[in-house]
Amino acid sequence: MILTETAHAKINLYLHVTGRRDDGYHLLDSLAVFAGAADTLFFSSDAAALSLSVEGPFGAELSTDATDDNLVMRAARLLAAEAGHTPTGSLTLEKTLPVASGIGGGSADAAAALRLLQQAWDVAVSEERLFELAEKLGADVPVCLAQRSARMGGVGERLDPAPALPDCGMILVNCGLGVSTPAVFRARDGGFSEAPALPAAWASAAEMATDLARLHNDLEAAACALCPTIRDVLSAINALPGCLLSRMSGSGATCFGIFDTPEAARRAAAQLSALTQARSWWVWAGGLAGRPKTSESRPAA
Numbered sequence: 001m002i003l004t005e006t007a008h009a010k011i012n013l014y015l016h017v018t019g020r021r022d023d024g025y026h027l028l029d030s031l032a033v034f035a036g037a038a039d040t041l042f043f044s045s046d047a048a049a050l051s052l053s054v055e056g057p058f059g060a061e062l063s064t065d066a067t068d069d070n071l072v073m074r075a076a077r078l079l080a081a082e083a084g085h086t087p088t089g090s091l092t093l094e095k096t097l098p099v100a101s102g103i104g105g106g107s108a109d110a111a112a113a114l115r116l117l118q119q120a121w122d123v124a125v126s127e128e129r130l131f132e133l134a135e136k137l138g139a140d141v142p143v144c145l146a147q148r149s150a151r152m153g154g155v156g157e158r159l160d161p162a163p164a165l166p167d168c169g170m171i172l173v174n175c176g177l178g179v180s181t182p183a184v185f186r187a188r189d190g191g192f193s194e195a196p197a198l199p200a201a202w203a204s205a206a207e208m209a210t211d212l213a214r215l216h217n218d219l220e221a222a223a224c225a226l227c228p229t230i231r232d233v234l235s236a237i238n239a240l241p242g243c244l245l246s247r248m249s250g251s252g253a254t255c256f257g258i259f260d261t262p263e264a265a266r267r268a269a270a271q272l273s274a275l276t277q278a279r280s281w282w283v284w285a286g287g288l289a290g291r292p293k294t295s296e297s298r299p300a301a
């Protein structure tokens with residue numbers, strides 16, 4: 001049996017830091033959405049002891065020495081311990097999202113592992129408990145477990161409904177420099193800001209971009225100070241025809257641009273990729289993702 005699960009990139013359309021907990025974690029108000037860009041996790045029931053191999057364009061950035069520390073394995077061990085199940089099978093992670101880049105790739109992989117292994121091992125863990133396990137794995141893992149747009153509160157564990165989103169286009173650009181999330185939170189210099197009420201729905205990408213322009217990412221300045229190339233990326237996205245809004249996601253360094261349609265985003269990405277400056281950058285374009293289901297299939301040969 002081979003099962004497949006997609007782990008979509010999480011994009012913070014805005015991120016306001018609203019306070020700080022006694023343990024140092026920051027309270028956030030952030031609108032998280034999921035882009036079509038995704039890692040893929042495969043499970044095969046052929047092995048007696050659980051193993052993980054990491055492949056794909058960004059696979060080499062995750063050390064094979066640290067496979068046991070990979071968030072996928074940490075999620076697997078946590079689920080197995082919770083369910084009293086012996087962890088079995090072989091997992092393959094196709095890593096296509098840049099690592100440590102503000103789009104929650106590791107968190108999405110951990111969440112995908114929880115969804116996939118719950119089905120593969122046929123273990124009964126309530127949805128509420130699965131979210132508690134997700135929270136233990138990282139602040140971004142709960143929203144990635146739900147894998148649908150949400151307004152995140154608390155340190156990321158509180159998920160409130162997001163406005164209904166238009167069928168917009170998105171471009172994601174990463175300059176290739178990893179930015180450490182704790183370092184960005186530490187470097188942040190500024191107060192706390194609440195975000196205003198959001199509408200129940202945005203009818204168009206333009207309407208959404210107008211509202212988002214009044215909001216911001218409170219981590220952008222700190223990330224730019226640690227990695228000044230982020231400013232070049234933001235300027236390059238902003239200069240693309242049809243770009244309605246450009247902003248950094250999460251703690252960076254990936255930045256996004258909003259476009260009217262996925263086609264407009266793809267045309268802009270082709271233009272961006274032709275620039276000498278962007279030759280070494282990771283560029284993705286397309287639309288937003290809905291919540292996918294675990295599917296039984298085979299990895300491409």
Ligand SMILES: C[C@@](CO)(OP(=O)(O)O)[C@H](O)COP(=O)(O)OP(=O)(O)OC[C@H]1O[C@@H](n2ccc(N)nc2=O)[C@H](O)[C@@H]1O
Pocket residue numbers: 012015024025026027028030101102103104105107137138139140141154155156181182185249250251252
């Ligand atoms: C900033 C965000 C926004 O969605 O995204 P990314 O940049 O990681 O994609 C997240 O809050 C990141 O979530 P995640 O990457 O799971 O963070 P964790 O592993 O739990 O925490 C890493 C470190 O970030 C800091 N941290 C994280 C979350 C939070 N609400 N406050 C914090 O101060 C803490 O220093 C913590 O030790």
Ligand SMILES: Nc1ncnc2c1ncn2[C@@H]1O[C@H](COP(=O)(O)OP(=O)(O)O)[C@@H](O)[C@H]1O
Pocket residue numbers: 062069070071072098099100101102103104105106107108109110140181250251252
């Ligand atoms: N499956 C994984 N994918 C990405 N990073 C992982 C994974 N497992 C562990 N990590 C570690 O988690 C850290 C954060 O990675 P990632 O989730 O990609 O960052 P971000 O949330 O900023 O996009 C990295 O430094 C990496 O070493």
